[in-house]
Amino acid sequence: IPGFPIVLHGASSVPQNFVDEINSLGGKLPDAVGIPEEQLRKAASLAVCKINIDSDIRLALTAGIRRVMTNQPEVFDPRTYLTVARDEVRKMVVHKIVNVLGSANTL
Numbered sequence: 001i002p003g004f005p006i007v008l009h010g011a012s013s014v015p016q017n018f019v020d021e022i023n024s025l026g027g028k029l030p031d032a033v034g035i036p037e038e039q040l041r042k043a044a045s046l047a048v049c050k051i052n053i054d055s056d057i058r059l060a061l062t063a064g065i066r067r068v069m070t071n072q073p074e075v076f077d078p079r080t081y082l083t084v085a086r087d088e089v090r091k092m093v094v095h096k097i098v099n100v101l102g103s104a105n106t107l
Contacts, residue, residue, distance in 0.1 A: 006050075007048070007050040008035075008043060008052060010050050010052065011051045011053065012053050012055035012056075013035055013036065013037045014033055014034025015034075015060075018062070022059065022062055022066055025066040025070045026070070027082050030050035030078070032059075034055065039103065041100050051101060056092060056096065057089055060085075060089045061085045061086075061088065061089050062082040062085075063088060064081070064085035065082070068080060083086060087088040
């Protein structure tokens with residue numbers, strides 16, 4: 001349908017590095033899979049105008065928190081573990097914007 005926006009709901013790629021890290025730190029996400037980033041990149045170059053990546057964001061956040069809680073069990077200040085988690089989210093979102101969605105420097 002020309003001019004009609006297409007949205008991909010549930011289109012997270014579910015980065016395996018975050019799934020593996022979460023599982024190695026006590027998580028239980030044995031069957032977590034997503035859409036390959038190559039397919040999302042192709043969709044973004046066509047008529048798709050919105051790709052939801054919330055699961056990827058939550059995986060990055062959770063991996064960062066679990067890493068701090070496992071490696072530094074004495075830490076209980078959320079400013080410490082949320083700083084690491086926020087950095088993981090930022091890196092993942094920048095990667096998606098630049099390398100997957102192709103929307104760097106666009107409005």
